[in-house]
Amino acid sequence: MATVVPTSSATAAVERALRGRRGDWKGVAFQAALLATLVTALLILTVLIGDVIRTGLPVFRERGVDFIRSDLSSFAVRAGVWQGILGSATLMIFVVAIAFPVGIGAAVYIEEYARDTRLTRLINANIRNLAGVPSIVYGLLGLAIFVKALGAVTGPDVEGRSLISAGLTLAIMVLPIVIITSAEALRAVPQSIREAGYGVGATRWEVIRSHVLPYAAPGILTGTVLSLARAMGETAPLILVGATTGFLGSNAGFFESFSERFTALPIIIFRWASLPDERFRALTAAAIMVLLAVLLLMNSVAIVLRNRYDRKW
């Protein structure tokens, strides 16, 4: 019987290798580098928000609610964001009233009705590509159609550069995002739920109304809130559609204001940031704080919705 007798030096080497941790310096360095990138990314954004708060907080300390309730002004001591808040809020009404029903409807068609034909696939690809089109291109669409072509309807006194034009433009901009997120929520509803409905004789619409939509509602709601947040912070399309940055009359009624000139919170930030006056820097930061607070609120609502109603099938 031939046995291989290990030499003592080989045994020692194997024992050494098995005992204790091997020094994996490359692995440790790799992990440290990865962690560093994550920390750097988060740190940059902390610095950004920290700087905004540091610069903007004195404005709130000095003027408090007055800053929020004041109209636009070229004097730093009197300028406030109230008109921007009103403008942004009204623009959001357009998004909610137009983009949400149309977007959710389109998602229902794509997920529940459409068969997998070439046309359906074309529509699908089309929607995904629309979601990636830069927002300024939607501004061009609004400029060409709502401002120039339909100017007589959207804002006869202001050459079409009105709140309606801007609201429609933003609604069209977020439409693809609403469709995509809603379609995802509908897709997550298991097929068995639908089959149970058909099994008791319900028609397709009855199944959708009473089974599919209620189960998909939290997901749809999360997606729509997030797309609303996206529309809220958007600036470029509003610039193209002609948001005003200067004086703004504020005595028109709610519905009359639709066809008047308008401004919005991000537009005010853009305008103030480009003013050479140092005092407006603090105002810009304060306006950013207002915008970020609103966006954070929206995002938290979305996350709470997702966590509360998220169900596993």
Add this chain to the structure above:
Amino acid sequence: MIASPIDLSGSPARHRRERLVRGAFFGAAALSVVVSAAIVASLLGRAVTFALDVEPGALWTDGWSPRRGQYDLRTIMGGTLMVTAISMVVATPLGLGAAIYLSEYAGPRARRRLKPIIEILAGIPSVVMGFFALAIVAPELVQRLWDSAPLFTLMAAGIAVGILVTPLVASIAEDAMHAVPSALREASVGLGARRMTTTLRVVVPAALSGIVAALIIGVSRAVGETMVVAMAAGGTGSAQGFLPLEPGQTMTGAMASLATGSDQVKGAELTFEAIFFVGMLLFVLTFSLNVVSERFVRRYRNRY
């Protein structure tokens, strides 16, 4: 009683309602196609007018200066290229590093906490980042690194766009790596591979098409980014050249300043059409990028 076929088919009113609802949903879906057709149509008309009316020489002169009828495309396309390149130099290592850490190294609890934070950061509006570029990136970073640099530079705009794009790249790339089945990782670890080897040789190659898609979407976003450039790149209207440490103009910045009026001169009719011409170029560029990224995404979806 035996039900006749007529009884089984249900009430006509119910059928009518079905058809009506179906039609309404189809209309909503068709609207999306109408929107993209409208985008193309609204861009095309004026873009063609511009292309026909502009002197070919004006598209290839020394500088972008619509006020003087100079529409040098090299300047603004070079500016876009420069800003995009700088932003990806920032966003690629930061975004992919963060994605790999979150997907492969962070524990499930850390991942659950950090992922939503990154998603919220991806939603920071670009005006806010423009302010950040002006208030911090330009004076505290660019001007410290290069003494002679002015406040408004393509470099400052590019870095800020990179910061803006980082969470987006991180989030999409993390999704792609997270979708790699853990059986692949376990097989690799079972063969005795270290974590770094598993990550770099197994997970990253398996998710490669998703990672590439994340980068392409990042590029597409950077190309279309408007506000940061309009606020921090300093091309108020005219610009010459596209050196990183000088003020410059990008395609999006040129459109914004044409629209805000720093260039809008009544009488110089083509400035208005020029917005649409540049917009058309931008649309074609981002559209092709999106189509390419779509290809990559589909590839990794099909596999797992």
